[in-house]
Amino acid sequence: MLQSDKLLEVQNLRVTYRFEDKKIRAVDDVSFSIREGDRFAIVGESGSGKSTLGLSIVRLCPGEASGSVRLNGIDILKLSQEELRKLRGSDISVVFQDPSSALNPVLRIGDQLIEVFTTHGYDKTEAYTRSAKLLETVGIPEPEKRLMSYPHQLSGGMKQRVIIAMAIALNPKLVIADEPTSALDVTIQAQILKLIKELSETKKLSMILITHDIGVAAEVCNEIGIMYAGRMLEIGTFEDVFHNPKHPYTQSLMTCVPKGLKCVLKPLPGNVPDMSNLPSGCKFHPRCPYANDKCKTIEPKLEKADGRYVACHAVW
Amino acid sequence: MEIVKGEKLSKHYNIKLTTTKSNTLTAVSNINITINGNEIFGLVGESGSGKSTLGRLLLWLEKPSSGTVSFKGLDLTKAKKGEIKEARRKMQVVFQNPDSSLDPRMKIKKTLLEALECSHYTGDYTTRVKEVLEDVGLRPDVLDMYPHHLSGGMKQRIAVARAILAEPEFIVLDEPTSALDVSVQAQILNLLEKLQGKLNLSYLFISHSLSIVSYISHRVGVMYLGKLVELGTSEEVFGRPLHPYSQLLISSVPSIYLTKRLNIPRHNGNHEHVYDVVKGCKFHPRCPYADELCRSEEPKLSSNCHMVACHYAIEIEKKVFEGGA
Numbered sequence: 001m002l003q004s005d006k007l008l009e010v011q012n013l014r015v016t017y018r019f020e021d022k023k024i025r026a027v028d029d030v031s032f033s034i035r036e037g038d039r040f041a042i043v044g045e046s047g048s049g050k051s052t053l054g055l056s057i058v059r060l061c062p063g064e065a066s067g068s069v070r071l072n073g074i075d076i077l078k079l080s081q082e083e084l085r086k087l088r089g090s091d092i093s094v095v096f097q098d099p100s101s102a103l104n105p106v107l108r109i110g111d112q113l114i115e116v117f118t119t120h121g122y123d124k125t126e127a128y129t130r131s132a133k134l135l136e137t138v139g140i141p142e143p144e145k146r147l148m149s150y151p152h153q154l155s156g157g158m159k160q161r162v163i164i165a166m167a168i169a170l171n172p173k174l175v176i177a178d179e180p181t182s183a184l185d186v187t188i189q190a191q192i193l194k195l196i197k198e199l200s201e202t203k204k205l206s207m208i209l210i211t212h213d214i215g216v217a218a219e220v221c222n223e224i225g226i227m228y229a230g231r232m233l234e235i236g237t238f239e240d241v242f243h244n245p246k247h248p249y250t251q252s253l254m255t256c257v258p259k260g261l262k263c264v265l266k267p268l269p270g271n272v273p274d275m276s277n278l279p280s281g282c283k284f285h286p287r288c289p290y291a292n293d294k295c296k297t298i299e300p301k302l303e304k305a306d307g308r309y310v311a312c313h314a315v316w
Numbered sequence: 317m318e319i320v321k322g323e324k325l326s327k328h329y330n331i332k333l334t335t336t337k338s339n340t341l342t343a344v345s346n347i348n349i350t351i352n353g354n355e356i357f358g359l360v361g362e363s364g365s366g367k368s369t370l371g372r373l374l375l376w377l378e379k380p381s382s383g384t385v386s387f388k389g390l391d392l393t394k395a396k397k398g399e400i401k402e403a404r405r406k407m408q409v410v411f412q413n414p415d416s417s418l419d420p421r422m423k424i425k426k427t428l429l430e431a432l433e434c435s436h437y438t439g440d441y442t443t444r445v446k447e448v449l450e451d452v453g454l455r456p457d458v459l460d461m462y463p464h465h466l467s468g469g470m471k472q473r474i475a476v477a478r479a480i481l482a483e484p485e486f487i488v489l490d491e492p493t494s495a496l497d498v499s500v501q502a503q504i505l506n507l508l509e510k511l512q513g514k515l516n517l518s519y520l521f522i523s524h525s526l527s528i529v530s531y532i533s534h535r536v537g538v539m540y541l542g543k544l545v546e547l548g549t550s551e552e553v554f555g556r557p558l559h560p561y562s563q564l565l566i567s568s569v570p571s572i573y574l575t576k577r578l579n580i581p582r583h584n585g586n587h588e589h590v591y592d593v594v595k596g597c598k599f600h601p602r603c604p605y606a607d608e609l610c611r612s613e614e615p616k617l618s619s620n621c622h623m624v625a626c627h628y629a630i631e632i633e634k635k636v637f638e639g640g641a
Contacts, residue, residue, distance in 0.1 A: 255502075
């Protein structure tokens with residue numbers, strides 16, 4: 001079962017929310033694995049379950065999870081609360097979307113950063129020097145002065161750098177970044193993406209990047225997983241998935257995004273499905289141009305095809 | 317033929333810090349802009365660059381601190397109330413988030429009929445509503461629904477329907493697709509493009525997304541801290557950006573095509589706080605080419621058809637596009 005080069009192995013993960021007597025399966029039967037040093041992007045539209053999937057890996061998600069999530073062979077879903085607390089931060093950490101709500105507005109940056117170290121057993125002076133050094137690593141000038149600042153005194157990009165500093169403080173093996181640049185302007189986004197990529201390369205960090213923007217995924221990640229209605233539809237390398245997509249959904253995602261001058265947009269018909277009332281068979285079939293009777297009744301499984309995994313009855 | 321024209325437009329806001337202290341925020345400073353008939357004019361810039369304020373000024377939703385706005389030759393600064401009302405019927409707006417721009421307690425029918433009443437439409441209301449619903453690709457049964465019954469894309473279609481009901485000539489689209497998913501966003505973009513051709517509309521298309529603006533616009537303006545720094549056709553601005561800021565913006569867009577990058581030097585930091593008054597060119601603190609001249613004197617928009625406000629536009633163009641020294 002355990003293979004040495006796999007850092008994280010997610011198998012048959014299902015996450016269910018209860019909502020007004022209804023059960024909503026936000027993530028259904030998702031399996032994937034990440035090797036050391038991989039940067040894996042989970043790409044999907046809103047409501048596709050990408051954040052639920054990402055957060056379930058560290059059990060930060062209120063839904064009920066089944067299946068297994070193994071980090072170096074240890075099943076995270078079976079850990080006790082105490083073990084989980086040790087794991088979060090030191091083995092896996094999370095970067096959230098909006099840096100203004102992820103930082104506590106009434107505490108100084110320094111207090112919040114030092115807390116990361118002191119809760120994991122460092123003494124205060126050591127924590128302080130490490131914090132200052134950390135801010136320098138993420139490209140914040142005058143780190144000692146910044147430790148005394150409050151979050152509102154920093155710009156959005158700076159705040160996101162602080163959050164990233166917290167995430168990498170204890171040299172975790174895996175960082176889960178949930179839409180880390182969606183709240184930022186495009187020029188600042190470019191800086192942050194560059195920082196994330198550099199850190200992951202120099203510190204040999206593995207990453208899961210959750211995003212709706214295929215450009216952001218392409219910029220940072222080498223492995224891509226495409227999600228739709230709680231399922232993984234296609235998993236493969238960046239070149240395979242983006243430049244030679246096999247699943248009809250991935251293909252149409254590529255034609256939905258304007259690629260500069262004089263391109264033709266071919267929008268998908270219809271809407272993202274309602275998670276409490278999903279179609280039968282393949283969840284994409286009502287919007288799929290190639291759907292046949294088989295697609296309407298039998299849900300396709302992820303299968304290896306042409307160097308990547310695709311869940312489609314008619315792989316081109 | 318020009319539809320809307322703004323001349324030397326400026327807008328300052330007073331931001332009260334304490335009871336005695338206040339600061340002036342210049343959202344739009346000294347902008348000349350003309351939008352022609354049947355044209356989609358794209359406006360790009362980062363948040364806080366003043367693009368929405370410029371849109372509101374052109375709609376006369378906000379009065380400029382100085383400068384004039386004219387609509388089809390009528391100077392709105394000097395026009396009488398009645399004339400402004402008349403002109404208003406010909407201009408409309410679609411906002412970013414349909415959840416907040418549609419009244420949650422009104423049925424779609426009421427929302428749409430209200431727009432017709434307000435514009436004193438003379439024809440038959442029900443036929444007009446049906447006509448427009450067909451134009452935006454919705455079935456008539458949505459009329460008896462409330463906004464919460466509809467998906468995000470459908471709500472935005474209703475917002476577009478409301479804007480075109482009274483047969484306007486000019487529509488400001490303020491980030492019309494930012495709240496939508498990519499697959500739905502493409503539907504709305506195609507719809508807007510189709511309507512523009514069919515109804516001979518002029519759009520001011522405001523967006524922070526460069527790929528969308530480059531896709532839909534005929535001409536494009538790039539804004540930075542209240543200034544128009546570059547203006548030209550979509551091909552000119554996106555194919556051969558001249559201002560260092562436009563170059564930075566365009567090369568910052570994450571893309572799946574990693575090879576097509578401009579060869580530009582590193583830019584510094586963040587954009588300055590809006591009311592930190594920067595002397596000279598507003599972009600100089602971030603610009604890798606800035607020198608004494610840029611720090612002291614503000615460049616004017618050049619008067620070619622591809623306009624740029626930079627002292628060293630010609631030299632930079634050579635450096636970036638021809639690889640010269």
